[in-house]
Amino acid sequence: MDSHPPRKLRHAEFEALYRRHSREVWAIAYARYLNADVALDVAQEAFLRLWKHYGDGGEIVNPRAWLFRVARNLVEDHAKSAFHRNGTHPPELMNAVRAPSELPLDGLERREVSVQVKQELAELSERDREILTLRYALEYSPNDIAAILETTVTAVHMRLSRARQRLAERLLARGVAHYP
Amino acid sequence: MSFPRESSKSIDDIENLLRAFYRHEMPASWPTPELTSPPPVQIVSGRPLRRSRAALAASLLILMAGPIFLSGKFMGYTPQNDDRESGRFEATGPKSRFQRQDLTPKPDWTGPPKPFRVNGDIKDKQ
Numbered sequence: 001m002d003s004h005p006p007r008k009l010r011h012a013e014f015e016a017l018y019r020r021h022s023r024e025v026w027a028i029a030y031a032r033y034l035n036a037d038v039a040l041d042v043a044q045e046a047f048l049r050l051w052k053h054y055g056d057g058g059e060i061v062n063p064r065a066w067l068f069r070v071a072r073n074l075v076e077d078h079a080k081s082a083f084h085r086n087g088t089h090p091p092e093l094m095n096a097v098r099a100p101s102e103l104p105l106d107g108l109e110r111r112e113v114s115v116q117v118k119q120e121l122a123e124l125s126e127r128d129r130e131i132l133t134l135r136y137a138l139e140y141s142p143n144d145i146a147a148i149l150e151t152t153v154t155a156v157h158m159r160l161s162r163a164r165q166r167l168a169e170r171l172l173a174r175g176v177a178h179y180p
Numbered sequence: 181m182s183f184p185r186e187s188s189k190s191i192d193d194i195e196n197l198l199r200a201f202y203r204h205e206m207p208a209s210w211p212t213p214e215l216t217s218p219p220p221v222q223i224v225s226g227r228p229l230r231r232s233r234a235a236l237a238a239s240l241l242i243l244m245a246g247p248i249f250l251s252g253k254f255m256g257y258t259p260q261n262d263d264r265e266s267g268r269f270e271a272t273g274p275k276s277r278f279q280r281q282d283l284t285p286k287p288d289w290t291g292p293p294k295p296f297r298v299n300g301d302i303k304d305k306q
Contacts, residue, residue: 018213026206036205047213110204117201136195137202168194176197 010054017063018047024064024148025071027137031129032075034118042078046070064148113176120170128163131156 025046029039046067053060060066121129130149134140140148142156149156 015213022210023206030205036207040207040211044211051213114201114204117197132198133202136198137206164191164194164198167198168190171194171197 014047014051014054017050017067021064021067022047023138024134025067027133028068028130029071029075030137031133032072032126033079034121034129038075038078042071042074045074068148116171116174116176117167120167120174123170124163124166128159131159132163135160 022043025043026039029042029046030036033039049070050060050063050067121132124132127149131145134145134148135142142153142160146153146156
């Protein structure tokens with residue numbers, strides 16, 4: 001007896017989940033490693049695993065939490081392997097060049113500021129980075145962030161305020177006043 | 181432009197900076213999932229299961245019916261003397277190197293206990 005939903009339903013369910021949560025998974029992965037490309041790969045891999053899980057007939061009560069857990073584990077694995085490749089510094093902190101096609105002269109200042117912002121973000125706790133990423137990359141409200149990260153709205157407000165102040169002080173000390 | 185405290189202006193400034201930073205960091209084009217093939221469901225067909233069950237049933241049937249059939253074959257058979265004679269077995273082939281060897285330990289000495297000397301005197305072992 002086959003109790004699994006039909007494949008078409010699975011497909012539709014999966015696509016809905018991807019539309020709803022792919023950017024969130026990206027944000028969680030990005031907050032850990034501060035590398036947009038790695039975060040995108042991790043998000044794709046997390047959804048691929050979800051698809052395989054569905055293919056094996058698995059059931060997930062909370063797909064969002066499942067995806068976040070998988071993404072965090074994947075980023076952790078990547079960080080470990082990256083440590084063996086690059087030592088203690090992730091490559092994007094040593095070198096902000098992402099691709100040869102993105103090297104016009106007018107983008108150099110932006111890249112330099114990016115590196116500085118990343119360096120300061122790296123000094124924050126991972127939870128603070130998650131909150132900042134969800135807030136400013138995805139424009140989520142503190143209530144949404146609290147629901148995603150399973151914490152209180154007050155804690156989100158407090159962490160946001162503290163992280164912003166710390167970033168502002170440090171970036172000002174570096175002479176970074178705006179994003180070019 | 182400065183952000184010494186969380187004044188409204190400083191909040192706006194750092195928020196604008198962070199928004200611009202994350203906007204630049206996020207992928208420009210978000211990939212869409214290309215799931216053209218169905219999920220890799222392991223299709224369990226009923227055929228192999230039926231086949232193995234049939235094989236199992238046949239094996240059991242043979243196992244149960246075999247002794248009954250064979251016992252019926254020899255009903256009324258009385259062994260003859262010739263049968264016992266012909267049942268004698270003799271190994272006539274050459275000795276193989278794999279021939280079973282007698283591995284039971286053999287005693288080194290089988291005679292009566294010999295006397296032994298202690299300080300020049302001959303004493304019995306017992």
